[in-house]
Amino acid sequence: MTVFCTHYPWSGQSTVKPDYYPLFQKVEFENLLDNSLWLHQNIMDRLDETEMLIEEILQETKPAVK
Secondary structure (H helix, E strand, O other): OOOOOOOOOOOOOOOOOOOOHHHHHHHHHHHHHHHHHHHHHHHHHHHHHHHHHHHHHHHHHOOOOO
């Protein structure tokens, strides 16, 4: 049960009308930024794995030194 004190001059419905559009733009930007960073990190991880695989292949196919 909510009790409102209506005897104050500032009581009643708010006349402030917030604009949520900029907030959602920031959230959307943050989401895009997060997705980009996630993709970049995945690419870097795959590059590291590829580099290790190339090194292993080079070691296995290196001609024997006599």
